[in-house]
Amino acid sequence: MNFKKICVFGLGYIGLPTASTFATHGLDVVGVDVNPRVIETLRNGGLHIHEPGLRTLVGAAIKSGKLTVATQPAEADAFIIAVPTPFKLKEKANSIPEADMSYVTSAAEAITPHLRKGNLVVLESTSPPRTTVELVAPILERSGLTAGEDFHLVYSPERVLPGQILRELIENARVIGGITPASAQAGRDLYAAFVKGDIILTDATTAEMVKLMENTTRDVNIAIANEFARLADRFGVDVWEAISLANRHPRIDILRPGPGVGGHCISVDPWFFVEAAPDLTDLIHTARRVNDSQPHFVADLTRRALGGLQGRKIAALGLAYKPDVDDLRESPAVKVAHLLQEAGASVVAFEPFKPDADLPGLQLAPTLENALAEADAAILLVGHTQLKELEPARVAALIPGRILIDTVNGWDAENWEQAGFRVFKLGVNP
Numbered sequence: 044m045n046f047k048k049i050c051v052f053g054l055g056y057i058g059l060p061t062a063s064t065f066a067t068h069g070l071d072v073v074g075v076d077v078n079p080r081v082i083e084t085l086r087n088g089g090l091h092i093h094e095p096g097l098r099t100l101v102g103a104a105i106k107s108g109k110l111t112v113a114t115q116p117a118e119a120d121a122f123i124i125a126v127p128t129p130f131k132l133k134e135k136a137n138s139i140p141e142a143d144m145s146y147v148t149s150a151a152e153a154i155t156p157h158l159r160k161g162n163l164v165v166l167e168s169t170s171p172p173r174t175t176v177e178l179v180a181p182i183l184e185r186s187g188l189t190a191g192e193d194f195h196l197v198y199s200p201e202r203v204l205p206g207q208i209l210r211e212l213i214e215n216a217r218v219i220g221g222i223t224p225a226s227a228q229a230g231r232d233l234y235a236a237f238v239k240g241d242i243i244l245t246d247a248t249t250a251e252m253v254k255l256m257e258n259t260t261r262d263v264n265i266a267i268a269n270e271f272a273r274l275a276d277r278f279g280v281d282v283w284e285a286i287s288l289a290n291r292h293p294r295i296d297i298l299r300p301g302p303g304v305g306g307h308c309i310s311v312d313p314w315f316f317v318e319a320a321p322d323l324t325d326l327i328h329t330a331r332r333v334n335d336s337q338p339h340f341v342a343d344l345t346r347r348a349l350g351g352l353q354g355r356k357i358a359a360l361g362l363a364y365k366p367d368v369d370d371l372r373e374s375p376a377v378k379v380a381h382l383l384q385e386a387g388a389s390v391v392a393f394e395p396f397k398p399d400a401d402l403p404g405l406q407l408a409p410t411l412e413n414a415l416a417e418a419d420a421a422i423l424l425v426g427h428t429q430l431k432e433l434e435p436a437r438v439a440a441l442i443p444g445r446i447l448i449d450t451v452n453g454w455d456a457e458n459w460e461q462a463g464f465r466v467f468k469l470g471v472n473p
């Protein structure tokens with residue numbers, strides 16, 4: 044198939060790079076977002092998210108006239124859905140979170156009046172198994188057209204790494220699952236516009252499971268690393284040394300422990316399996332619980348390091364869910380900062396990628412200096428390069444307390460100890 048004009052729903056971390064990349068590869072693209080502020084920002088030459096290289100790419104796409112942005116869709120040859128799929132917040136503690144498919148539903152509903160024979164619709168949003176067939180197809184069929192006969196429908200998971208999205212979008216292998224083989228082939232024809240990695244065709248539900256299995260595997264593997272950190276703490280072992288020695292085994296690759304698991308994907312997607320099949324997902328469910336409780340372990344480590352939390356002033360360094368990104372969604376670092384506060388500490392946080400983030404109940408400092416001033420201790424919650432590269436002498440001049448808690452093994456303890464600090468690491472009993 045030959046695609047000239049496409050419509051991309053959702054101009055966030057996934058949709059905006061995707062829309063811009065299609066545009067710079069010659070397609071006419073309408074980027075649709077329901078948030079008028081996103082549209083206004085883009086039309087004024089701004090950018091509402093941080094991703095290396097994205098400003099230049101979006102600028103080039105808009106300047107060429109190939110990318111336009113709007114709050115309403117238009118007719119097109121293909122429609123791509125890249126809207127959020129978070130979970131609904133549950134009122135009852137310890138209940139299983141449910142996938143919030145309302146954004147996917149409303150994007151599909153917005154496509155329906157514009158759907159024509161021969162169109163292709165792609166769902167990219169990470170979704171519970173059978174969403175394409177059981178949720179999206181019936182909505183689109185309200186147009187009077189039949190999925191797989193009159194129009195093509197595919198699920199194609201996005202697997203890019205934030206921080207490297209622009210490169211990975213093009214170079215990663217792409218899985219395309221069609222509701223029929225012809226739909227999958229149409230999906231291949233579309234993505235061949237820019238994908239240089241392998242394009243592998245399958246059915247829609249397999250493609251949905253592939254994405255969920257990838258993220259669930261990461262979550263389970265991080266959970267075991269976090270449990271190893273707790274065990275090492277109990278048994279007086281340095282978990283970082285133990286992991287590096289275990290990983291000398293040719294068939295072992297233990298991941299890094301940390302303050303927990305966050306972000307829009309790995310901390311969310313495994314719940315889609317648990318919700319869909321609670322009777323089959325003991326391990327996945329337990330891993331989620333382990334990772335969700337890791338901030339409590341970190342708060343307790345901090346309490347032990349400081350001999351108590353009441354009235355202590357703590358600088359929380361880094362709030363993003365992972366290094367060198369500005370994304371704070373589901374971040375365990377934010378959870379740790381709240382837990383420390385709830386235990387009576389006074390926390391001032393510094394997030395270099397979003398110093399002015401609005402986090403209710405949490406005080407953010409505009410600079411590192413402001414965060415460290417008058418602090419009894421600093422806790423490193425995210426391995427941002429600029430935080431890992433801090434000079435001990437610079438920090439020593441800023442912070443009156445000489446206690447550091449390192450939850451990501453980001454600092455060379457000896458180096459800091461020489462500058463007069465006491466360093467407490469996650470997975471090493473204080």
Ligand SMILES: NC(=O)c1ccc[n+]([C@@H]2O[C@H](COP(=O)([O-])OP(=O)(O)OC[C@H]3O[C@@H](n4cnc5c(N)ncnc54)[C@H](O)[C@@H]3O)[C@@H](O)[C@H]2O)c1
Pocket residue numbers: 052053054055056057058075076077078081125126127128146147149150167168169170201202203204205307308
């Ligand atoms: N961010 C990642 O690294 C990543 C990686 C792989 C997969 N995913 C998946 O991709 C999907 C999108 O994630 P994201 O990080 O880009 O989300 P995001 O929150 O950054 O962006 C989503 C955008 O969609 C807009 N939107 C919501 N409903 C809409 C609608 N009905 N029509 C048009 N626009 C709408 C929002 O206003 C927002 O700007 C999710 O399912 C996510 O799980 C994300």
